[in-house]
Amino acid sequence: MKQSQWSSRLGYILAAAGSAVGIGAIWKFPYVTAANGGGAFLLVFLLFSFTLGVAVLMGETLLGSMSRRGVAGAFSELLGKRWRWVGYMGLLSTLLIFCFYSVVGGWTLGYTGMAVAGQLNHGDAAALTARFNNYVSDDFWPILTHLLFAALTWIVVQGGIQKGVERTLRWMMPALFVMMLMLVIFGLTLPNAMEGVRHFLMPDFSKLGMSGVLDAMGLAFFSLSIGLGIHTTYGAYLPSSEGVGRSSVWVVLLASVVAVLAGLMIFPVLAATGIDPAAGPGLTFMTMPAVFQLLPFGQGLEVIFFALLVFAALSSAISLLEHLQCFLCETWGWSRRTACSAITAFVMVSGIPVSLSFGSLQHLTLFGKTIFEFLDFITSNLMMPVFGLMVTLLLGWKLGRKALPQGLSSHWHHLLMNCWRWIAPLLIGGILVRGLI
DSSP states (O other): OOOOOOSSHHHHHHHHHHHHOOHHHHHHHHHHHHHTTBHHHHHHHHHHIIIIIHHHHHHHHHHHHHHTSOHHHHHHHHHOGGGHHHHHHHHHHHHHHHHHHHHHHHHHHHHHHHHHTTTTSSSOHHHHHHHHHHHHTOSSHHHHHHHHHHHHHHHHHTTOIIIIIIHHHHHHHHHHHHHHHHHHHHHHTSTTHHHHHHHHHSBOGGGOOHHHHHHHHHHHHHTTTOSSSHHHHHHHTSSOSTTHHHHHHHHHHHHHHHHHHHHHHHHHHHHHHTOOTTOOGGGTTTTHHHHHHTSTTHHHHHHHHHHHHHHHHHHHHHHHHHHHHHHHHHHHOOOHHHHHHHHHHHHHHHHHHHHHTTTTTTTOEETTEEHHHHHHHIIIIIIHHHHHHHHHHIIIIIIGGGGSOTTOOHHHHHHHHHIIIIIHHHHHHHHHHHHHO
């Protein structure tokens, strides 16, 4: 396979940050923060992001930059063929996630269309909840938007690393930040907005129990797209491992900024309209349309909000498809277009029963879970933590100091090795245990 490369370090950082910045950072972070003491949860989340997150993300990236191979090839070359199964698990987890993530990405497309058409500008929260339930349980529209979302992802990735992935994310990521800033600035002009800011930023450690700390740890882990091997694939496109440490910090910083902006975007407008930001997962599709009805220029803001969700979802989906196509091209010598087409076709077909699990197939369950819930559970609660655990243990104990990035100051060597050997495995083990009980 002809080795692709990023045209610049900035292109890589934006792509890696795009992988981390999914819709979870926008819809999940605000309500989890509100339920766990606001600023107290934020502080713990940032602490874990810049310790656990940086260490594991850097480790994944180093496997790719050292081997110049995708995740399965990297494990085989650097750690021995008997560890190749870890890479395969990361790839399988990526494929399963793509199958249901494309469905959710399709919802963002559908709701953007409804926002443009003005279909979300009437009805109270109960009516909007019913609209969402009717939409996702429909046997046609969510499948159509899922297919459109998968096709959009294919268009970007089949174009190549520089002309497809990098070129798209070079404008998409700045556009995402601009849209978020627009919504933040508008929200801060609303009455009672600063009360929402205080709710978000002021620490209340009385509401942050051990459960909240574990939630912060898990969110810091999953929100960076670590545990799949995506950053190994992206690291393979780097010319060398020099500067991987700095780049990893930048990726975590950008992802953390998006999470903070999401809070500053959501909390003020909810405070201005008197709605509890701890409303739960329904905040995005069921609560926010009701909020926009109460605001001036509500429909325009609504369109920007859901377009923002499309960009966030697409930036992560691009990394999923890029990760998978790299394996097919590297292993079987397929062309990029053929690999992307085969994976997209599989995801399109497999996503149909996932979408129908909210409607006509909702009674079809595996271990008491719908198809969507089952795929989400086994990837998030089992496969991703196991992958992250194996990466840190193998880096710390098998590769050892050979895995340390070029150009890293000597006083950081001990910290990184101790994190890979002891701290990260202990924390990821906690995430794994919490997810399974």
